[in-house]
Amino acid sequence: MPRGEGKFLIKQRAFLKLYMIRFVEEHKMYGMQAMDELKASFKPFGYEPNHSEIYRSLHELIDDGILKRQKKVQEGAKYKEIVIYQFADYEKAKLYKKQVKTDLDRSMSLLRKALEDVY
Numbered sequence: 666m667p668r669g670e671g672k673f674l675i676k677q678r679a680f681l682k683l684y685m686i687r688f689v690e691e692h693k694m695y696g697m698q699a700m701d702e703l704k705a706s707f708k709p710f711g712y713e714p715n716h717s718e719i720y721r722s723l724h725e726l727i728d729d730g731i732l733k734r735q736k737k738v739q740e741g742a743k744y745k746e747i748v749i750y751q752f753a754d755y756e757k758a759k760l761y762k763k764q765v766k767t768d769l770d771r772s773m774s775l776l777r778k779a780l781e782d783v784y
Contacts, residue, residue: 675765675772678725680765681714681719682725686761686762688702689752694751695747695750699723729761730754731752731753731754731758732750732753733750733753734748734749735750
């Protein structure tokens, strides 16, 4: 089956993974920071990704060799460790973003067509 055939709109996990890559590009490397920002950003649209979906997205990016986790002692705390996310392979990240862009463009075309045809 050709790429995109049989799929209606972009999947939630791909959407979240795209944002996880963006956060790491912007040096926002903490999972909780990403979650808080996503929830605030998309709440006006009625979408609040849950904790488990965000972390599944991060874990898939790690499994795919795109991101890696690193434990670090939190500033100001002698023993408290935090996990930060960094690129393991930025070229893979760019390729993933390009693939998702294709899916987003196709999804937008479907939505525009529905709006034109029905409304």
